Amino acid sequence: MAVLGIESTAHTFGAGICEKGRILANRKIMYPIWDKGLIPAKVAEFHAANTYKVIRGALTEAGLGVADISGIGYTKGPGLGPCLSVGMVAAKTIAVKNDIPLFPVNHAVGHIEVTKQAFHVKDPLVLYVSGGNSQIVALSDERFRHYMVYGETLDVGIGNMLDSFARAAGILPAWGSEVARAALGGSYIKMPYTVKGMDFTFTGLLTFATRALENNSVRDVAYSMQETAFSMLCEATERALLLSKKKDIVVCGGVAQSDRLKQMLGSISRENRANLFAATNDLNADNGAMIALVAEKMQDSGQSYAVDDCGISQRYRLDSVKITW
């Protein structure tokens, strides 16, 4: 029996299907971002209009019908309320109508587990870098098994910082990968670098970079900001690696699509004799397959939820999730 996963935390509405840890289908549609930030209500409207098409597409791709689905996962959070609601309602509708168990999934756990599964990694140190979040975590061995936070951003996520900068610099579409393109061949301008142990902050850097646009080229500012931000993440990650004594590093989430970030982490892993793992870009972008994968693990390890307990939580913290597998 297969498990369906529905993802709708922000700009992407995705539906994926997996069976025994294997991904059978992964469909998604993305709200077209050009120069504006996300207006949650508008994006939610877009998702609602595409729900049927995307879920139907995933079932067709997997060659399955609803009768073949034994569990449905959806993203409980963290994310934008209106967007999360669309995914939850879609999941509930199918689940209740067909009497299928529901599983509320943490979005970050999705990114982490899908990478672990892809490379058969058991106990890595994880750098999770997405729009709204940036955290360094690893599984704790306590009785409440969870992803313990070693370090994290004390203000905004790295992805949101890159997007805000792109908007300020008029980079189109306003998106992290375009900032990377704009940074090519730039030269360095000194920028504020703030790491406190394994924690870090990005707003000081963003403010500085935005002001620096007044009398520097977009290329130099983009380059310096990106190098500074990634260096901060890497320094904190290396400290956590030594403290945790882990041998594997997983980098995941939207910003894990950055080649420069992966190159820097590669250097850290070589110097510390650790291995670096990063999934393909379609799995680091938001997607439904990772939600299906986690839902299947929740189901197989005996979790169950009453329909009324299946809500959303915009600030659903990664370290509050019990890992039962």
Add this chain to the structure above:
Amino acid sequence: MPKIIDKGAEARLLGSTFLGVDVVIKDRVRKNYRIEEIDSSIRKERTRSEARIMCAASACGARVPLVLWVGSSVLVLTRIYGAMLNRLVEGGRADGQDLFGIMSDAGRQLALLHRNGIVHGDYTTANIIVDRQHKAWIIDFGLGELTSSLESRAVDVLLMKRSVSAALYSCFLESYLSSRGYDDADKVVARLADIERRGRYQKRTLG
């Protein structure tokens, strides 16, 4: 010839002699992942800041190694001979009485630093050397700050709390609270309770 005594996330520590004195050289090494410009400025700033804080700590009478020389990414410190407190605590090598005495000393030293506007930033048993007279020497001000922020001071106390048993911690706390000339201790401990309520339970120290 300098000999490596330790290698951390940022620096390697070498034992050597300098002007006839036994010293350790704390050498912040080049990190290949970051561009040269960022790398050299960070190593330089961190080295300067650590030197400044250690000098301030010496000046107020805290038991810290003396800074003998500051290079662009190198600190030369007087070498302290003794055992790392974390080893003593784990191995139970000091007898019970000694550990309690040492923890009181560690509490007094922290109060002294805090009273003088110095925050250590990584105050754990991995950064305290115990000499043959059972005195606690505070090392590694790499994450230190010159600040009177209650939050930062509370984190110093919290890190120690997480790194030792409840009995040793209460001994440490008692001397921190009763240190002469330091009136903020109660406020710091109240803030610590706040931080624990906010609850991000984790080990954050490297030693």
